[in-house]
Amino acid sequence: MTGPSPAPRPSPPPGDGPRARLLRRLRRGARVVAAELGTASPDAAPLFGGAGPRWVRWLPYLVVFGCVSALLPVTVTVLIQDYRLNGALAGALATAQTAPLLLAVTRPMHAWWIVLTADVLGAFALLGADGTEGRSWPWTPMVVVGYLVLMACLGLREPRRRLVAVWLATGAAGLLFELVSQRYSDGVHLLLFVLSGVVLVVTGALRERGEAQRLLHAQETISEAERAQRTLLEERTRIARELHDVVAHHMSVITVQADSAPYRIDGLPDAAREEFASIAAGARESLTEMRRLLTVLRSDGSAGEKAPQPGLERVPQLVAATVRAGVPAELSLPEALSGGGSGSESGSGGGSGGGEVPPAVDLSAYRIVQEALANVVRHAPGARTRVSITADDRELTVLVVNGPPSGAVSPLEAAGTGHGLVGMRERVRLTGGTLDAGPLPDGGYRVAARLPLDGGDAAPGVGDTDTTGGGS
Structure with missing residues (x-):
């Protein structure tokens, strides 16, 4: 006794077989290739147009002009003498196959359409020539050289999908002539297909690498600007x-x-x-x-300092800490400004003028000295440093000068965070004073700040020189 027979497998609907699916994929691929070949980059800037040196910007023009100057007469001569083609036709074909290379510097896709059309017409013309037997066909040696130069221009300009479409179109044209006549075909179309692919891959990789470097540089520039703005806000x-x-x-x-x-x-x-x-x-x-x-x-969660804000009376302690860090520092601070502290020398450059230092100026002066000494410790270890603070009836002057470093600077300290000069600049701007900061001829660094004592309005009179010598 036999079991029930299996249900018959449903037959695929008409037009849904493997051959039909393959044809549909081929049609979709052909439409994609045609769409890519029908478009070109809207940017008409020449190759290497953004390069700095002038000779680099002129290099593509010189290369293609040299190729056209060499290929045009050679192509005319070879077509007439070797392939025995009519002189007028040979001149027209040679011009159409080589002269568009001059257009490839700015519009390589337009040049490719002209050159490919001329090459195809030339291949058909050579079918009826008397000297084609035994010679390269469908592409002559001059066609191969000019086409590879054109591929290089395309690879340096067009996106990857368009380059693949051009390469497939090149192979399809060679395959077409292989089907037209196998008698004359000597495999040069396969050679051009392979060489054009290699040139497109190499030049396309160079173009993408250049674009990646430009994007990276642009991102670094943006990051640097954002970092500077964040430092300023902090x-x-x-x-x-x-x-x-x-x-x-x-x-x-x-x-x-x-x-x-x-x-x-x-x-x-x-x-x-x-x-x-x-x-x-x-x-x-x-x-x-x-x-x-x-x-x-204080939304970052920091509780903040509980001690009172420091002022000029704590500058001697700051200098003493700097000396303990290995920097020979001297301080000139009048007793009227230091509150009678024992750590200051009697300054010879003026007194306090009998006026009281405003709290904002007092705090700003201390922070400027603190940042300047921190920069000396970080960027100029062992450098002799002098701190001088004087005052008259109108302004308080803070001067910090250091000599060249006597020891090696750690690579980790070679580039600072940028907070030092930014903080000095903002504190001077707050009090309406001026700041002068910059390197000295002997390799040292100088920071000079003038802070008004009359409570004047803040002014943008900050003229500093921010260099790598001492800014953190």
């Missing part, structure tokens, strides 16, 4: 956090004085009492807003 945020303590102190004094005025001054009218109350309320509201701003500036 320094401004740091300065804002430090100045919060200075401004908050003054606002607290205003609040206390406004609140206590009615109790300290007898016989104040009601209007004056209300005015003092309004001043105290405005000061308290300003303090609240400043605390909120400080919270935003």
Whole structure:
């Protein structure tokens, strides 16, 4: 007893066999190739047009002009004498096959269409020539040389898919003539197919490598600009956090004085009492807003420093720490500015002028000295350094000068983060002063800052020279 017979396999619908699928794929591939061959790069700039030296920009023109000058007469001579082609026809074919190479510098796809058409017409013309027997056909040696030059121009200009389409079209043209006449064909079409592929691969790889380098350079430029902007914002945020303590102190004094005025001054009218109350309320509201701003500036989670902000009275400690780090540093700081500290020398270049240094200037001067000494330790180890701080009735002058380094600089310290000069520049701009920073002829570095003591408006008068000699 036999089981049930298996169900018959459904037959594929008409037009869905392997041969039909292959034909559909071939048609899609042909449409893609045709679409690529029908387009060209919109940029008409010449090859190497963006190069710096002039001779590099003129090099493609010289190469193709030399090829045309050599190939044109040789092609005419060979077609007439060897292939025994009519002179007028030989001249027309030779011109059409070689002269478009001059166009390949700016529009290689247009030149390729003209040259390929001329080569195909020339191959058909050579079929009826008397001297074709035993010679290269369908492509003459001059055609092969000119076509390879054209492939080089294409590879340096067009995208990869278009190059593949050109290469396939070259092979299809050679295969067509192989089918037309195997009597004259000597395999030169296969040689041109292989050589053109090699030239396209090499030049295309060079083009893509150049584009990758240009993109990398552009990205590095953007990253450097972003890094500089981030450094500037970080320094401004740091300065804002430090100045919060200075401004908050003054606002607290205003609040206390406004609140206590009615109790300290007898016989104040009601209007004056209300005015003092309004001043105290405005000061308290300003303090609240400043605390909120400080919270935003410290959004990175840092708790901030609890110690008071430093000033000129701590510069001697800063210089002493620098000496312990191996840098022979000297300090010239009048006692009137240092608050009578024992670590400073009596400066010979002026006194304090009897005026009190504003807190913002005091803090900025300390930070400038701190950044300058840090740069000396990092970029000029062992260099003799002198710090001089003087003041008159109008401005405070900070001068830090170091000599050439006496020891080797670590490669890790050769390039800094950029925070040093940026921080100095922003602090000087904050106080409305000027900054002069730059290298010295003997290999040292000089930082000079002038900070006004009259509380003038901030001015963009910062003229510094940022070099690799001392900026961090």
